[in-house]
Amino acid sequence: MISHLWHLIKKEVRELLTPATVIPIVIMAIIFASIGNLTGGAVEDTLSASPVIGIINLDGDNETYSAIIYDTAIAMNASIVFESDDINDLQEGLDVVRERGAMALIVIGPDYNESISSGEKGNLTVYWNMKGTGIFSSMSSAPVDIMLSEVSRSTTYALIEESSDLDPENITSPIVYSSTTLLGDKELVGLGPETVAGFLQSQSFTMPMLIMIIIVMLGGIIISSMGQEKENKTLETLLTLPVNRTVIVSGKLLGSAIVGLVFAGIYMVGMNIYMDNLMIGDVDLSEFGISMGTAETALVGLMVVLAIVCALGICMILGAFAMNYKAAQSLTIPITFLALIPFFVTMFTDYQSLSPILQALMFAIPFTHPMMATNNIMVGNMELVYYGIAYLAIFALATVFITVRLYKSDILLTGVGTTVKGSRTRRRMRK
């Protein structure tokens, strides 16, 4: 029996894992990774770049506060491509900024120093050189933004130092507080809720994404494979071979699971590169006890495996009704929805914020449980994890049982509500 099972698994993998199926997945993963690298690299490059600016100083002498602007620019290794003290040079300055690809032209107003000295606001006019219309176009001005913030801070400190002996740092930030966030039964000393939420969100994205991808992939693979088997009548041949129907079902389940995991693995490599490049300042909370040990990781692994069996079971039940490859394509829609609903719900909200009916519906979908497992374990909500495992196990057994029953019935070959060849004749016979 084991050799028959292994035989079927090998055939299934060989049939499904072909260049035609693998290459699109690899290309997709490479595209994901490349987008991550490009955008992540672009963000980092922009933030670490030095300001490139032009300056028109209409305030005459280079006094205290306008000097802060020059000092800050020098401190930030700014490149000053145009410099003047005449407003009539404005057009020339703008042309130079455009031609040299500088980020901005800063015009220091005529009463800049006097205004600040007398307690009024100093007036700067900034002409930004926008270089594109893409999402990250505004990022190119970030170094000048940072420079101007620093100019503002230094000016504040200079004003405080002139009028007081107090430390400007204490004046601008007069209070200090240490945070302790209570999360479940854990006390996270030194961490604010935003930091903790940020970490958990990054965790709650990865696992649901992985599960969603696996399920959608498997759905497409196994239902299409069953449609093809029926169309080519290879299923009829298989069912007349001296091999137990349970072994045939198990072979299909395991073979498709292996292929699905390979595809999901390829996707996840690309997705991880994409996410790593976009996440800046990620925090590791394992030192606060918010992490998963070996036992917890094994629990999540068990849930993923059970979810895969559930998905395969559902797909094989749906696939049993696909009479050919074309019909099989539309049958992937239900399984895709079943994977997408809990994915989006766990991404954007918390189950506790849902109404009891929606909660019941969410928990009825088996894929919800592994998607929520990581965060539930981290916050110590183990009851939901254990209930989830029990539910998944029952669901998986039920789907496998139904699948085996279907493989032993006529429905697999005739479909529900369909008549086989000669229905007209049979109707005549009844008459």
Added chain:
Amino acid sequence: MDALVVKDLYKAYGNDVAVGGVSFDVKDGEIFGLIGPNGAGKTTTLRVISTLLTVTSGELTVYGKSVTEEPNEVRKIISYLPEDAGAYKNLTGRQYLEFIAGFFTSGSTKKEMVDRGVGIANLGERIDSKVDTYSKGMMRRLLIARAIMTQPKLAILDEVTSGLDVINATEIRGIIKDLSKEGTSVLLSSHNMFEVEYLCDRVALIDKGKIVADGAPDELKKEYSANNIEEVFIKVVRG
């Protein structure tokens, strides 16, 4: 012992009766033909015998083994070739034969079985090409080889030469004749009356789910004063 005994087979899908009380038997080593118009119940009968479909009522035994009680035992001694069947497209012809052989035997006997299949298929070097690249004739040869290489006691062949050109069809008829000489019993269905007359020791005419005539081709021709089985068929069906 009879190769196949079918007693009062009924097969219904809800209220639709596909086969309404069919009885016939196939002797050991005999080629038996089941002929009839489209929708007469031929394929359903073959599928039931092949353990693919459940039996509504009736008794079926293959070499004494009950199709309903011992389907796994029956599957060990039969080989079913559906009409317009295909093979796994991403496997080569040889890999497909190896896959099937793996369910019947292992080791050196498996290699012998595959070699036998390769010989029957007679596809030359193309046996190592992907099945996806085969013509209809090549595919049918491969599938015949698959069905026969296991040396089944009863081969069940549904419209075995359907859609093939004259040369391929003739070659396949030759293979079936040889198979019978080697001791395998054959149950086949066909629309091609000349093929049936040429191949079969006995035939049964099935219409509207019932056997309307059966016997050796010569006996039937004599009984219905016909020159060939086609004429017998028309006379029987049209009354």
